[in-house]
Amino acid sequence: MLTTRTIADDILELKEQRKAIVLAHHYQDSEIQELADSVGDSLELARRAKQFDGDVIAFCGVWFMAETAKVLNPSKKVIVPDREAGCSLVDSCPVEQVREFKKRNPEYAIVSYINTSVEVKAESDILCTSRNAVAVVNSIPAEQPILFLPDINLGNYVKKQTGRENMKIWQGACIVHATFPARRVVAARTEHPDALVAAHPECPPDVLRMADFIGSTSAIIDWCVHQSSQEFIVMTESGVSHSLHRLAPEKKFYFVANENCNCSECPYMRKNTLPKLLACLENLEPTVELAPGIIERARVPIERMLQVK
Numbered sequence: 001m002l003t004t005r006t007i008a009d010d011i012l013e014l015k016e017q018r019k020a021i022v023l024a025h026h027y028q029d030s031e032i033q034e035l036a037d038s039v040g041d042s043l044e045l046a047r048r049a050k051q052f053d054g055d056v057i058a059f060c061g062v063w064f065m066a067e068t069a070k071v072l073n074p075s076k077k078v079i080v081p082d083r084e085a086g087c088s089l090v091d092s093c094p095v096e097q098v099r100e101f102k103k104r105n106p107e108y109a110i111v112s113y114i115n116t117s118v119e120v121k122a123e124s125d126i127l128c129t130s131r132n133a134v135a136v137v138n139s140i141p142a143e144q145p146i147l148f149l150p151d152i153n154l155g156n157y158v159k160k161q162t163g164r165e166n167m168k169i170w171q172g173a174c175i176v177h178a179t180f181p182a183r184r185v186v187a188a189r190t191e192h193p194d195a196l197v198a199a200h201p202e203c204p205p206d207v208l209r210m211a212d213f214i215g216s217t218s219a220i221i222d223w224c225v226h227q228s229s230q231e232f233i234v235m236t237e238s239g240v241s242h243s244l245h246r247l248a249p250e251k252k253f254y255f256v257a258n259e260n261c262n263c264s265e266c267p268y269m270r271k272n273t274l275p276k277l278l279a280c281l282e283n284l285e286p287t288v289e290l291a292p293g294i295i296e297r298a299r300v301p302i303e304r305m306l307q308v309k
């Protein structure tokens with residue numbers, strides 16, 4: 001019997017030939033997550049990239065995540081299906097402004113969210129992700145002032161959790177999470193009165209106040225899967241529904257549209273597609289190219305973060 005060869009078959013074959021690993025963030029299309037070697041949040045994918053000892057890391061996520069993989073494993077070729085897979089948080093935080101702040105305020109510790117350019121990472125004292133931001137801030141001596149950048153909502157959440165008063169917060173925002181309107185969460189709760197609310201900390205404070213749980217993408221998935229409740233309103237990018245339905249097929253998950261695209265998809269993450277993944281494995285580009293000097297400087301704050309328990 002003849003079988004039809006699919007694009008996924010071509011990708012898997014090429015992956016073997018290239019000695020490549022496919023890493024996918026939870027916000028990728030299901031068909032990409034389906035054939036990835038690892039799916040995770042930004043912290044898990046950074047750790048996975050560091051451990052890899054083949055030749056090529058095909059990073060299905062956004063560019064700053066691929067840069068982080070390159071910094072942690074510089075001898076590997078790191079490719080991304082679409083070079084335009086950026087992030088509004090990265091765009092909100094130009095390195096010149098960070099340098100200017102450091103010049104004027106040398107006493108501040110710069111705590112940068114992983115959603116920053118590699119140049120901003122190189123200017124930072126320590127990195128964090130949504131999973132470990134509270135622990136990272138708590139690892140800094142209480143008397144030292146902090147500049148937390150660039151996400152205002154994550155920064156305010158961390159400030160509240162740590163009770164840290166000497167913390168300035170950058171004014172950047174995620175175009176997906178920051179535009180989830182609280183009134184739509186209220187409407188979703190009215191429609192699904194038994195549902196619990198899980199939210200990513202990039203959501204606005206009035207949304208976070210309604211949340212039963214706040215955490216990174218993987219933490220949200222773990223929490224929903226392990227709760228006894230059967231229904232959840234999930235305040236993050238709808239790509240997480242892939243793992244949620246796989247791990248808890250009997251449960252119901254509701255997503256709320258934001259005001260930016262009237263959906264809950266990240267337009268940057270969704271630039272990556274299966275045909276572009278095949279093309280980047282064929283052509284080995286777009287490739288992350290970083291000068292050795294920047295790798296050395298950006299590695300220090302990333303490694304510091306990875307030491308925080």
Ligand code: 13P
Nearest residue numbers: 041042043129130216217
């Ligand atoms: P995670 O760290 O939870 O993977 O989030 C990354 C991100 O870009 C959220 O918008």
Ligand code: SF4
Nearest residue numbers: 087088174175176266
């Ligand atoms: Fe950036 Fe927001 Fe997209 Fe995450 S969801 S990659 S923070 S724009």
